[in-house]
Amino acid sequence: MQITVNDIQKSYATVQAVQGVSFQIRPGEIFALLGPNGAGKSSIIRMLVGMTRPDSGSISVQHGDEVFDHVPRRYLGYLPEDRGLYIDKSVEKNLRYLAQLHGLSATETEQQLEHWLAVFELTDRRKEELKQLSKGNQQKVQLIAAVIHRPALVILDEPFSGLDPINQEKVVQFLQRLRAEGMTVILSAHQMAMVEKLADHMLLMAKGKAVLAGTLSEIRTQAQPQPEVLIETERALTPAELEQWLPDLDWQLTAPQRLTLKLSGSGQLSDCLQRLLPHCPLRAVTMQNPDLHQLYLNAMSQHQQQEPAV
Numbered sequence: 008m009q010i011t012v013n014d015i016q017k018s019y020a021t022v023q024a025v026q027g028v029s030f031q032i033r034p035g036e037i038f039a040l041l042g043p044n045g046a047g048k049s050s051i052i053r054m055l056v057g058m059t060r061p062d063s064g065s066i067s068v069q070h071g072d073e074v075f076d077h078v079p080r081r082y083l084g085y086l087p088e089d090r091g092l093y094i095d096k097s098v099e100k101n102l103r104y105l106a107q108l109h110g111l112s113a114t115e116t117e118q119q120l121e122h123w124l125a126v127f128e129l130t131d132r133r134k135e136e137l138k139q140l141s142k143g144n145q146q147k148v149q150l151i152a153a154v155i156h157r158p159a160l161v162i163l164d165e166p167f168s169g170l171d172p173i174n175q176e177k178v179v180q181f182l183q184r185l186r187a188e189g190m191t192v193i194l195s196a197h198q199m200a201m202v203e204k205l206a207d208h209m210l211l212m213a214k215g216k217a218v219l220a221g222t223l224s225e226i227r228t229q230a231q232p233q234p235e236v237l238i239e240t241e242r243a244l245t246p247a248e249l250e251q252w253l254p255d256l257d258w259q260l261t262a263p264q265r266l267t268l269k270l271s272g273s274g275q276l277s278d279c280l281q282r283l284l285p286h287c288p289l290r291a292v293t294m295q296n297p298d299l300h301q302l303y304l305n306a307m308s309q310h311q312q313q314e315p316a317v
């Protein structure tokens with residue numbers, strides 16, 4: 008399934024929740040929608056699934072030869088922010104009920120149940136009521152409920168919320184499995200370490216607008232146009248020496264033997280190293296690659312500075 012979103016806007020009364028956002032989701036990829044509370048992620052998801060419509064702009068959903076203006080229910084698996092299973096019913100009753108709602112035959116239902124319960128190591132717990140399970144296991148049942156009918160597109164709103172690190176890792180593996188089985192996945196999450204491992208493309212939003220978009224490395228380039236290099240030296244340096252050797256470069260001495268250099272052009276690093284080496288041997292030269300969490304925080308603080316105060 009391929010989704011193309013072009014310049015969509017959505018307002019509620021006085022709130023401009025989505026203000027001209029465009030992006031594309033490719034078939035079989037994991038696409039992450041990121042951003043702080045109120046950024047507009049759920050508003051976009053609601054438009055994608057047809058719960059609301061954009062005020063302007065367009066959504067095009069292509070599946071095989073068919074084209075739609077939102078994802079039809081029959082192709083959609085959805086884990087909403089507000090979960091909705093019956094906690095007084097057993098794991099298998101909940102899942103069977105949902106499978107029937109999706110039109111699966113009794114045989115298909117049993118096959119899917121066996122498959123997903125085994126994936127999540129819940130086979131022995133299938134007769135237990137949902138309320139008897141831990142939060143992590145309840146979340147796993149919710150995830151099975153979203154995919155039991157093998158939809159072409161799975162949308163998961165906050166799949167990691169409330170889970171401990173081990174269960175978060177299991178959800179990561181589950182999502183990788185969905186991708187391996189050919190499903191397209193849209194994920195909204197705040198856990199950057201998980202998103203970094205999973206997402207093929209991501210869209211980072213703030214206050215209804217796109218702030219950064221692309222693969223992790225594209226986002227790195229957008230968020231950090233001047234890559235940083237850490238140069239560790241064998242002897243202590245002084246600012247006066249560096250001013251003499253590197254007067255035109257953007258450097259910072261963060262410790263006597265640690266120099267950070269901001270690069271603004273290709274060739275600048277080798278130029279800098281050639282100028283330093285005659286004066287002092289080097290211990291290590293390391294490119295600084297900030298993780299998604301750091302890129303996210305930087306982008307948000309830059310966005311806040313650029314936004315006019317209200």
Ligand SMILES: Nc1ncnc2c1ncn2[C@@H]1O[C@H](COP(=O)(O)OP(=O)(O)OP(=O)(O)O)[C@@H](O)[C@H]1O
Pocket residue numbers: 019020022023024042043044045046047048049050051
């Ligand atoms: N039904 C609604 N009526 C009025 N305002 C709304 C409605 N839904 C969302 N909003 C507002 O639109 C903006 C975007 O909200 P949205 O829920 O899309 O953000 P979000 O990124 O999903 O946030 P969160 O991470 O908290 O779920 C917010 O200012 C929110 O208060």
